Amino acid sequence: MEKQWRSIEEFEQGITPEQENSSGKTSASRRDFLKLFGFSVASAAVVTSCEKPVQRAIPYLIKPEEIIPGKANYYASTFYDGTEYCSVVVKVRDGRPIKIEGNHQSPVSRGGTSARVQASVLNLYDDARYKEPVLSGNKISWDEVDSWITSRLMDGGNTVLLTPTIISPSTKEALRKFLQAHPNARWIQYDEVSASGIREAHMDLFGTSIIPGIHFDRADYILSFDADFLGTWIAPVEFARDYASTRELSTAHPHMSRHVQVESALSMTGSNADARIPVTPRESVLMLGAIYNKIAGATGHPAIFTPPSVISVDDLVADLLAHQGKSLVISGSNDPDIQKLVAGINLMLGNYASTLDLKQSIQLKQGDDREFEDFVSSLSQGEVDNLIMANVNPIYSLGGFEAMKKAGFTAYLGSALNETASACQLICPDHHYLESWGDAEPVLGSYSLQQPCIHPLFNSRAWQDSLIKWAGEDGSYEDLVKFWWENMIAPREAQGNKQWWVDTLQAGYFVSALEPIPASTSYTPPELKLDPPESDLSLVLYSPVGLNDGRHANNPWLHELPDPVTKVCWDNYLAISPADASAMGLEDEMVVTMDGIEVPVLIQPGQARGTISLALGYGRIKAGKVGDGIGVNAFTWVRNRKGYREYTRDHIKLELTGKTYPIARTQTHHTMEGRPIVRETTLKEYQSDPSAGNHFHLEAEAHSQTLYPEAKFDGYHWGMVVDQNKCTGCNNCVVSCIAENNIAVVGKEEVKNRRIMHWMRIDRYFSDQPENPRVFHQPVMCQHCDNAPCENVCPVSATMHSNEGLNQVAYVRCIGTKYCINNCPYRVRRFNWFKYMNNEKFDFNQNSDLSRLVLNPDVTVRERGVVEKCTLCVQRIQEKKLEAKLEGRPLREGEVQPACVQSCPSGALVFGNMNDPDSEVSKLKREERNYHLLEQLHTLPSIGYLTKVRNTEPVPGEVDSHDASSDHEQHG
Amino acid sequence: MDSAYLLGVFDKEETMLSAFRKMKEQEIEIEDVFTPYPVHEILENHGRKSRITIVGWLYGFFATIGVLAFLFYTAVIDWPLNYGGKPSNAFPSFLVITIILVIFSITILSLFTFSWRANLWPSNKKPIYHPGATDDKFVIMVNKEKADAARASSVMKETGAIEVIEK
């Protein structure tokens, strides 16, 4: 039925009629074939869990016109894991999904992905997945399951269906069927990290329980309270793209937004702010109250009662009032009162007309904490007979779920092992999202489709299918999706039109027109009396960029992903401010006990005094071989306050234990030592002098001399530009690179030994005072120098320069003298210290037949003892060059995109042909902001960096001068 | 027992040398002289030539040409590559290699030449006329066919040979 498109380009060109007809004819068999093929490669290796991967290749009898062995197919689909949404394109090679790409057609995520999304493909091949239905320890068939359940449900006991937020219209329909069939059944949505405060606030103010659409791109002034909107808050991918668009600078357009972050823990978002105010949770509430009152005063609204704020908010208020209707105030708090204040401020500033959108509201995070509380209490009173849970993990995220024992019968519908599932009587394996149909409505009116890209690896069943079955209806969920889209979502004129469905499935998304809601301007202030938390030592719990809320805790790629700010892998830890640490006599890696639980300490510049912070998502005990027992479960400290899940605690007591616990960091020195590495200037200076902060570049160019003539590159000369003003340090590129290039996971010990294999790293530097440092993120990959020092010193010619300016490594030729590593001033080369594949010592994804299915066949898996590094995804370049050659044309601009570039949510990376003066790269390289890393060495890198510009008052002393904090070596 | 050689054994370099000189004056052809260490007067006057130094020089000369040619062929003609933006004919880099390889070849070749010309090789069975010659004796050997043995022995005796052996 549906027709896939091999690449975004092909989709853009549209499908020619012949293709339609042909595809129309063979589509059914094609789909089946795809399933079979995927099955033959994958499941044969897996279900039978045989020792070695399958060696036999299956020849085609009739080759489906779509499948060319060794050529990838791309399918538009949707990633949604219960908290995060992303529209994706799945790269399928020989029936195996091996890579997630961003879908540039999507109006919501617009080609961006996040580290979690990139890593999700590995979860498909997770050893911890359930392989067949299990009833109290015994494997059973689906028919047994169905009969068993239906019999139980027919008893008419109270049934509760606990799910994460459901944004899929078709799933909601399936739920409706189920609830209809079982009148005693209730459906409860539950968010580990809840945003019901926002919904509650909007319920009060606007009468609808929504999260408004938040449009950073329309904001000139952004004021964020503890909201890590670039990292994990609500819809980071969408926000990052919008945010980055306001940070885009060029001599043609020398304007950018100003972003002020008020927060306790130094979050990734805070590290990108133009100005950052570290405060305790209490102070942040007081500041909000003060701002509210001042703005209320200025706009003629009644004030509310609030204790005075010790921190002056005058200039914040001034800026806000100066940007009425073009500003944006957000808060990450889950307290409805605070969210009411925020909404009130935005209303008074008239932002609801522009930067905030009541119409296209965000559909994520629909969980209602109070409803959930009621459910828990009724559960603990034994009023629930049947508890059916789908893809939620309350035992973990409530820090224990005693009440569950009271339920007469517990069933779990989910894909992978977790604490809750293993405590349930019945386990019904769910598909991974790459195996199942589905759809999503992340933003009201914006839909996207999810299609299976591989035949289910195990004897699993979409949980929606189960619902339909248990509702006593027939027909599959697949049919339901199609039906729903063709008849409910499709515009009237297109309803029942097969072609519409095919096209939409191909694009992966559809936006429907909405009736406009009049932007509400009238504002009736709520009666509010702020009672902020005590200002004691307060604990702040946050979702880390890697593991988020811990639902992917068995994913080694995410565990080995260094935190954007602390650069720590494989652990969570108590971040504490340098001042507090010295006051309490704490040092890095010391272990303290907090409420009897032992946690290691990490001194974190920028952490607000009087606060400590701890990452959620760690401390899983039943996640699988990788995730078990890593870190501590921070959800233990999450508590309900006034009926809302609160992610801060006060009156925290720490006791020293005298123990120490090693923490693995990928970077142990945190200042630039005054070297011109990340160059920085302020907007004012940039406007007056575009090369501000980058004068060293001119100097280096002036002194540039060469003994030998510089090498010429005819044809293509590949290069990249990194816009450090857009890069948020979100680590998406890092995971994308891991997935594309089969990069090995080495584990905590080896990371500690400084042997991480990541080809792409994001260096992070601090400057200024440790209380509130300026933070710099700098993505560093192989610079592909035209005068590469590494090439000169290889005795066996294993590394040399290609005629397209690529610095290449011949793995088969390398004998591992490591001289190239020493002679690379950027230290981007990686040595295979051990055999990382099939080695019990490195029991991660590459040590499992199942997980190895994720390997990219286009990229060699490196042997022990050879050196490897970034290739600018040469395999992608070659693939596209071949296509172009077959069509007898040169490569088009933007046709080749390395993995890191393709899915960068903020568009900070640009790749292209430097020989073409009109290419985006060449244009950016002509910008005055452009410079090269360590250019004084005359290595002539092909990678350019654009000066970071902060929209702030000129800072005393540029980066070129020695930083104040370079002598704060206790965190260096 | 018929013997081909007459051996004059001396225990001092000086006496041996005086005998040597006398025999030279009287034009008694001396077959060979065996000494525990090089006695330069004999090496210079005995009349044997060795061209090994010249040969060594020739080896060096041709090795230089050969090595440079090889480097140029492999790096520039046969398989040129771009290493760090350097031209494939990076002559300065070649020099180091040339020096070492030339030294190398000279050594090996002249070692073999030495072992061939001075016919020295493992376990060859050359007759050892007097074991003392490698310890503390100086032995002058005269070939009976080529020289008058009687005169030779008398000369040796009067110049203080501790013994004169027929072998």
Added chain:
Amino acid sequence: MYNTEVRGPLVLGNKSLSQITADITSPLYTRPKFWWIVGLGISSLMMLLGFWSIYVTISQGIGTWGVNNTVGWGWAIINFVWWIGIGHAGTAFSIFLLILRQEWRSSINRAAEAMTVVAVGCAAIFPALHMGRIWDFFFIFPYPNTRGPLWVNYNSPLFWDFIAISAYLLISASFWFLGMIPDFATIRDNTTSKVKKAVYGFFALGWRGSVGEWKRYEGLSYILGGIAAVLVVSVHSIVSTDFAVSVEPGWHTTIFPPYFVVGAIFSGFAMVMTLMIILRKVYKLQDYVTDSHLDKVAKILIFVSLIMGTAYLTEIFLAWYSGNEYEIFTFFHNRITGEFTKQFWAMFICNAIIPQLMWFKKIRSNLTIVFIISILINVGMWFERFNIVVTSLSNNYLPSTWATYTPTFVEISMYLGTIGIFIFGVLLFMKYIPMIAISEVKAVNKYQLKKK
């Protein structure tokens, strides 16, 4: 001809030629002493440890060492350079002293050359094992192959190094062996034991001491001498290019070649000193290795130590004078002060300061102190290589990549292993090979005979 009256006797106690033979070859005929057997035992244990570490390295990977993606070279390279340096003594002795017509060398150079051969052998172990894929070692030979043929990269100092070391090993070995041929013959002709006769006869290559043999022998010695003279300068210069050709701060300097050569001779002479002091003690060779010999070596050490000190200061001065912030950081914040202060000052004091004590005749003539100093010099030289290799790599251009380095047990045992090999080799040498070039000593001895 030579004139040595001015320099006083080279060999004491008016030995007759046969006496010399007897003295020098005596270890061959006496039963091994207790300390010799003990020494052999200990050194073989150390060798075993070394072989274990080699096994671990090859079977599991370089990951068993402490090196990492920032500090790619560690103890292996340090020890490699260290051993090569020690090896230089033999060649230096034989060549420089030959060229300078220093006759007294003859009583020392045999031991020195033996040292060279063993030390260079030890050195060669490290670069080989330090390769990630030692089983593909042969890739480094420029031979026609199926890959294009893909030759090798002549720009790489490692390739220069490879051929330089191989040449050095071969030449010093042949030089050594050549010198021993007449002595083997001597043993062959004087021993009573059939076995010895056969074995030494084999290696004597049928030497008789005839005119033709001596003539060509001398000719060849001149050739090899000239060659080795080039080698002794070139080999360590090339080793130094392993560092000097790179872009690393603290490595990229033109002072390296001479600095390395001098350093090598320094450590080599120190090691000779160490060995000779032991040898003459245990084998009562005071008459051949006279106090004046050691005194001369000591004087050389003082002089070279001065050069070393100058080199260190020059390096530091140039780092400061260049105004290059990376150089300045490496020298002033990572060596003189900072993470690696201890190693730096250990180097400086042991090499540049302590040897200066030997200006005093009292100290110079007190062999115990001289012995200790000679040991300290080699300790200092080890730290010099540590300074060069580790400090530059650990904290270089991008602070984000800075990392430190600590050796693992495997690396340490490999080092001990090579020391074991060295001692083992030297012990065998003492027992089975005339420690002093008999023929040369005889040649020198005649001057005493003349005098009386």
